[in-house]
Each structure stands twice: as C-alpha cells, then as structure tokens.
Amino acid sequence: PLTLQANDGYKLWLQYYPIENAEDWMTDVFTDAKVNGSGETISIIKNELELASEGFFNKKTSFTESGSKLWIALKSELPANLASRSTEDLGEEGYHIFNANGQVIVTANTQFGLLYGTFRLLQQIQLLEPISEHGIVEIPKIQKRVLNHWDNLNRTVERGYSGFSIWNWHRLPRHIDQQYLDYARANASVGINGTAITNVNANALVLTPYYLEKAQALANAFRPYGIKVYLTARFSSPMEIGGLKTADPLDPEVQQWWKDKAKEIYDYIPDFGGFLVKADSEGQPGPHNYGRTQAEGANVLADAVKPFGGIVMWRAFVYSEHTPDDRHKQAYNEFVPIDGKFRDNVIVQVKNGAIDFQPREPFHPLFGAMPETPLMMEFQITQEYLGHDTHLAFLAPMYEEVLKEDTYVNGEGSEVAKVIDGSLHDYSMTAMAGVANIGTDRNWTGHHFHQANWYAYGKLAWNPYERSERIALDWIKLTFTSDPDFVNPVKEMMLRSHEMVVNYMTPLGIHHIMARSHHYGPGPWVTGGERADWTSTYYHNASEKGMGFDRTRARSNALEQYAPELQEKWGNLETVPEKFLLWFHHLPWDHQMKSGNILWDEMALHYQKGVDEARQNVKTWKKLENHVDRYRYEHVLSFLKIQAEEAQWWRDAVLLYFGQFSNRPLPEGVESPE
Ligand code: GCU
Numbered sequence: 001p002l003t004l005q006a007n008d009g010y011k012l013w014l015q016y017y018p019i020e021n022a023e024d025w026m027t028d029v030f031t032d033a034k035v036n037g038s039g040e041t042i043s044i045i046k047n048e049l050e051l052a053s054e055g056f057f058n059k060k061t062s063f064t065e066s067g068s069k070l071w072i073a074l075k076s077e078l079p080a081n082l083a084s085r086s087t088e089d090l091g092e093e094g095y096h097i098f099n100a101n102g103q104v105i106v107t108a109n110t111q112f113g114l115l116y117g118t119f120r121l122l123q124q125i126q127l128l129e130p131i132s133e134h135g136i137v138e139i140p141k142i143q144k145r146v147l148n149h150w151d152n153l154n155r156t157v158e159r160g161y162s163g164f165s166i167w168n169w170h171r172l173p174r175h176i177d178q179q180y181l182d183y184a185r186a187n188a189s190v191g192i193n194g195t196a197i198t199n200v201n202a203n204a205l206v207l208t209p210y211y212l213e214k215a216q217a218l219a220n221a222f223r224p225y226g227i228k229v230y231l232t233a234r235f236s237s238p239m240e241i242g243g244l245k246t247a248d249p250l251d252p253e254v255q256q257w258w259k260d261k262a263k264e265i266y267d268y269i270p271d272f273g274g275f276l277v278k279a280d281s282e283g284q285p286g287p288h289n290y291g292r293t294q295a296e297g298a299n300v301l302a303d304a305v306k307p308f309g310g311i312v313m314w315r316a317f318v319y320s321e322h323t324p325d326d327r328h329k330q331a332y333n334e335f336v337p338i339d340g341k342f343r344d345n346v347i348v349q350v351k352n353g354a355i356d357f358q359p360r361e362p363f364h365p366l367f368g369a370m371p372e373t374p375l376m377m378e379f380q381i382t383q384e385y386l387g388h389d390t391h392l393a394f395l396a397p398m399y400e401e402v403l404k405e406d407t408y409v410n411g412e413g414s415e416v417a418k419v420i421d422g423s424l425h426d427y428s429m430t431a432m433a434g435v436a437n438i439g440t441d442r443n444w445t446g447h448h449f450h451q452a453n454w455y456a457y458g459k460l461a462w463n464p465y466e467r468s469e470r471i472a473l474d475w476i477k478l479t480f481t482s483d484p485d486f487v488n489p490v491k492e493m494m495l496r497s498h499e500m501v502v503n504y505m506t507p508l509g510i511h512h513i514m515a516r517s518h519h520y521g522p523g524p525w526v527t528g529g530e531r532a533d534w535t536s537t538y539y540h541n542a543s544e545k546g547m548g549f550d551r552t553r554a555r556s557n558a559l560e561q562y563a564p565e566l567q568e569k570w571g572n573l574e575t576v577p578e579k580f581l582l583w584f585h586h587l588p589w590d591h592q593m594k595s596g597n598i599l600w601d602e603m604a605l606h607y608q609k610g611v612d613e614a615r616q617n618v619k620t621w622k623k624l625e626n627h628v629d630r631y632r633y634e635h636v637l638s639f640l641k642i643q644a645e646e647a648q649w650w651r652d653a654v655l656l657y658f659g660q661f662s663n664r665p666l667p668e669g670v671e672s673p674e
Pocket residue numbers: 158159200201278282317356384
C-alpha cells in the first residue's frame with residue numbers, strides 16, 4: 001500500500017531530490033550566499049535556494065554578508081570588474097551566470113532576470129552540469145510567453161482532462177491558495193511570463209467588478225513571479241454587461257465603453273497584460289455581426305488598453321460553416337487582406353496548423369504571409385486530439401517540427417521560428433501561447449509525463465530553437481533521476497511517442513477523424529450533424545476510389561496559400577513528404593508508396609506500428625520499476641496500458657471503417673481486428 005508520503009508528482013520538475021557525487025562548488029554555493037535587494041521576488045529567490053539546499057543536501061542555506069560562494073545581484077549592483085564580464089545586453093529578462101574565481105555570480109538587469117537565473121543555477125546543480133568561467137547567458141527570444149487556460153467560471157475546463165480549474169472563484173479574492181503560488185513558481189522556472197486565466201469561449205461576466213476583484217487577487221499573487229494576467233474578452237460584452245444596444249466596433253458609445261472598461265480593469269490590475277479574443281468563430285460574437293473586419297474589431301479593444309500599456313491577442317481561428325471554402329483556407333483569406341491594418345498593440349494569435357490541433361498538421365499558411373502584423377504561435381498543450389490525459393505524447397517534437405518548417409517567404413531559411421521570434425519581418429512584438437493542460441489533479445496534468453509538455457512549452461517559448469531531445473533529457477533528470485538506465489529508455493520512449501500517436505491515429509496526413517465533439521477515440525464514420533466541417537467524412541473523403549483531401553489546384557487549392565516552393569513540393573506526388581500525403585491529395589487505394597507498398601497496405605502498417613510501440617512502452621516501463629517511486633510507477637503503468645489498448649481500438653476501428661471502401665485484405669504483419 002502507498003503511504004501519504006508517496007510522490008504524487010505535485011513537485012513537477014522542481015523535485016530537488018538528493019544529489020550524490022556533487023562537485024564542491026555545488027554544495028559551497030549554499031554555505032555562503034548573498035542575495036542583494038529586498039521585496040517579494042527576492043524572497044522567492046531566497047526561498048528557492050533554501051528549498052533546493054534542503055532537497056539536494058539536507059542542509060540549510062547560509063545567507064551571509066560576503067557571498068563569497070554565491071552572489072545574486074543586479075548588474076547595477078555589481079562592482080565594475082564583475083559587471084564588465086557581462087557584455088551582452090540582458091534586456092528585461094535575460095540573465096548571466098558565471099564563475100569568478102570560485103564565486104558563482106548570478107546577474108541580470110531586473111529581479112525577474114535574477115529569478116530566472118536562480119532557477120537555472122539550481123537546474124544546473126540538479127543536472128550536475130558545470131558553470132564555466134564564461135558561464136551561461138540566456139535571453140528570451142520571445143517577449144510574451146503565455147499560457148491560455150480554457151477555464152470557465154464554473155471551474156469546468158474546456159478540453160481540460162486533469163480535473164477542474166485550479167482557480168477557485170468562490171474562495172477568491174480572500175483566499176489565496178498555495179497552489180496559485182506553486183503554479184506561478186513552476187511557470188517562472190521555465191520562463192512563462194503571462195497567463196490568460198479564462199476560456200476563449202468567453203463569459204462577459206469576468207469583466208464585471210465581482211470577478212475583476214478575484215482576477216486582481218490572482219494578479220497580485222503572480223506578480224512577484226514575473227507573471228502578468230490577461231483576460232478573455234467577449235466581443236458582445238458592451239451589450240451583455242454594459243447595457244448597450246450594439247457591440248459594433250465603429251459605434252462611438254461602444255468605443256467609449258471599452259475605454260471605460262479598460263480604465264476600470266487597470267484600476268484593479270495596474271500591470272494587466274491585456275485581452276485575448278476569440279471572435280467570429282464557432283458561434284462566438286465578433287465584428288462580422290456588424291459587417292466589420294477583424295482589424296476593426298481588434299482595434300477598438302487595442303485603443304482601450306493602449307494608454308495603460310496593454311495589448312490585444314486576437315485569434316486567427318476564424319472560420320464558418322457558411323463560408324463555402326475549405327476550412328483550411330478561411331483564416332488566411334480573412335486576415336491576409338487586412339495585414340497592416342491592426343494597431344501596433346495587437347498581435348494575431350495563430351494556431352500551429354490551419355485546421356485544429358491535429359496530431360500532425362503542416363504549418364499554418366498565415367505564418368510568413370503577414371509581414372506587417374505581428375503574429376504569434378498558439379500551441380495546444382492539452383491533448384484534445386491526442387488521447388487526452390491518458391495517452392503519452394511528448395509534444396516537443398511536434399512543436400519543434402512546426403517551428404523548423406520553412407515558409408520560404410523570404411527565400412530558403414525562412415523558418416516559422418523566425419516569424420515567431422520577429423526576426424523575419426522585424427516585428428516589434430513577439431509572443432507564444434500554449435493552451436494549458438493544468439487542472440486540480442494532484443500531479444497537475446493527469447498523466448505524469450504530460451508535465452513534460454507544460455515544461456517543453458515554456459522552454460520553446462523562451463527559445464523556439466531549443467531541441468526537443470535536450471528538453472526531454474533535462475525534464476527526465478529533473479523529474480525522476482539522472483540514472484542513465486532510466487534516462488535513456490525513457491528519453492527514447494518520449495521522443496518517439498508523438499510519432500507513435502500519429503501512427504495509430506492519423507498517419508500519412510489523415511486528419512480530423514476523431515469521435516464527434518469530445519474528440520477522444522476514433523470516429524472516421526462521423527457524418528451528418530449540423531456542420532459539415534465538424535464531420536470526419538469532410539476531411540477524409542473516403543470512397544471505393546480512394547481517400548484524402550485534394551488541396552491541389554484540382555480542388556480546394558489551399559496549397560496556393562503557401563510559397564511557390566512549397567506549392568511545388570507539396571503539390572507533387574513525387575516530392576510531397578508522405579506524412580502530409582492525404583492532407584493535400586486524394587489518392588486511390590493502390591497508389592504506390594515509396595516503400596513499394598500500396599497506400600492501403602502502408603496505412604494499415606502505420607496503424608500496426610503505432611500499436612506495437614504502445615505495447616512496447618508498457619514493457620519498457622515495467623523494466624524500470626526499480627528506478628522510480630511506486631506511486632508514479634503504478635500511475636504511469638496503468639495509463640500506458642490504457643494507451644496500448646486504445647491504440648488497438650484506433651487501429652481496429654479505422655481499418656474496419658476504411659476497409660469497407662478499400663475492399664482489400666490487411667497486409668501481412670497487421671493483426672486482424674478482434
Ligand atoms: C477547438 C476546440 C474548442 C475550442 C476551439 C478554439 O475547436 O474543440 O473547444 O474552443 O478549438 O480554439 O477556439
């Protein structure tokens with residue numbers, strides 16, 4: 001039986017577990033440490049040192065006047081000889097850690113930089129990695145690194161699978177739960193500096209004083225961790241909570257209402273980050289209701305928050321069942337013509353792909369297509385279409401794949417990451433959003449391994465060029481152990497897990513064949529209903545003739561939204577990567593694949609491969625039993641078993657369904673459905 005001390009995963013990647021074989025400097029830093037300054041952020045830094053020292057070495061930290069082993073101080077507080085060693089401009093959030101003749105220095109221009117530097121120092125120690133003389137210089141490549149919580153005011157979480165919302169609105173503002181602080185601390189440890197706390201399918205009530213007071217309490221709790229609060233704004237708020245007859249963005253009364261509302265919000269939260277808006281999408285109100293453009297809609301909110309330094313993150317996830325065009329094309333068609341028409345404090349938030357957080361999508365054609373309007377990336381951390389909480393899918397490789405894709409808009413080397421970090425188009429504002437997978441589950445994220453996706457998102461938002469292998473390695477070591485007998489197999493398992501899920505759900509460019517509405521499990525048969533664009537048949541187009549979505553010139557021509565190089569590459573059956581094959585092409589069942597197999601056989605083999613790997617993961621994990629505490633071992637094991645069973649469910653359901661059309665036997669090596 002488990003004890004109450006069982007590791008329930010609450011401590012995330014900040015385990016600070018005991019270190020054997022530490023180098024001297026790693027223990028020394030806690031024996032003679034000085035942290036300059038005062039205030040809440042400085043207290044957090046000191047507290048973090050104490051926690052780590054207790055955990056690593058079971059020792060108290062000695063804070064001294066001299067700080068001869070560790071000195072954490074703003075650059076402006078360092079003597080010239082030390083300050084001059086830090087030549088790079090660290091900006092508002094960067095830090096420099098270096099070793100000056102046995103004294104470890106953590107420096108930055110701000111206390112938040114010091115906080116990030118402290119977390120990094122402690123990470124280095126847990127990972128048993130050195131601090132060289134030159135040291136570590138880290139400056140975030142993206143300014144606003146934001147979590148999006150799709151949390152409702154009744155504490156349900158849209159597409160949340162880890163319990164309820166951690167925001168307890170009922171107890172707020174008077175009760176600040178420790179979990180809010182632990183949440184902020186975890187975010188700060190990976191450099192996340194903003195949080196949009198409410199669902200994009202917004203409830204206007206959050207902008208009323210009753211809730212603003214509660215949001216203020218959260219903002220106060222997060223502020224010392226360098227985290228700003230954003231709120232989702234329902235476009236029709238002026239009518240719903242303001243008593244106006246319209247929400248037309250060109251109506252002067254509406255404009256005034258937003259200005260007054262912004263002023264009111266800033267009275268509560270002086271450093272309020274701004275609004276996140278979903279408009280004209282999936283039933284949400286928006287400027288279309290008044291015949292206005294997305295820019296006209298965004299600008300009214302932007303003007304309202306501008307005097308206070310706020311921004312508007314306006315989502316490009318705009319599509320409608322009434323638009324006859326391929327859903328893939330709609331956001332591009334809507335936004336490209338208004339490039340440059342947005343206020344300078346608007347950033348357009350674009351999902352990584354043009355449909356909707358599928359296990360695999362080509363990058364969204366808007367990236368690269370709006371040089372005059374800052375665009376930000378929206379990744380989904382919660383696994384709406386990737387098996388929810390129970391299916392292990394390490395998402396860093398998926399994020400990395402998208403960030404590395406070449407848009408070719410300014411010639412070869414115009415990767416999506418360069419759009420996002422602003423370098424390609426010289427954007428003045430940069431940001432990334434991740435739809436959170438956090439809930440009231442004791443381990444925050446349901447699957448213990450899905451903590452890694454929160455962590456990975458933070459790392460890639462800080463540096464979109466970070467490698468997923470590095471992220472996986474660090475996360476495993478920080479969360480479990482550095483023992484290579486554990487680290488290596490687990491790393492392999494994580495790095496292959498996304499592709500594994502793609503294989504048993506949607507290989508070869510297949511997409512959106514999940515069950516209706518909840519999107520858990522297979523549903524290639526989903527048809528009819530109120531919206532064609534929410535059915536599976538819309539996307540796979542299977543018949544006796546074959547399957548796939550023809551997005552070439554012959555049909556929807558979504559391809560024309562990409563650069564000519566990509567039109568050429570992806571439009572051509574010889575050169576299109578097979579992972580995107582059925583995304584862009586409709587092909588007969590006997591289409592010849594590169595392997596020599598026909599399409600049907602190849603597809604079936606992909607499904608089988610996914611099943612095989614999911615089963616293998618159960619075996620791999622079982623061999624690791626002695627390397628991990630019992631609670632986490634059992635928890636992960638039971639989830640891996642669910643995944644293996646459900647991978648088979650996927651394979652059987654999908655192959656039985658498409659088999660009706662292909663009319664072909666399963667190839668050798670593929671198990672017959674039970
Ligand atoms: C998906 C998801 C919705 C969500 C929407 C969005 O369609 O299923 O729950 O509201 O994305 O991103 O706005």
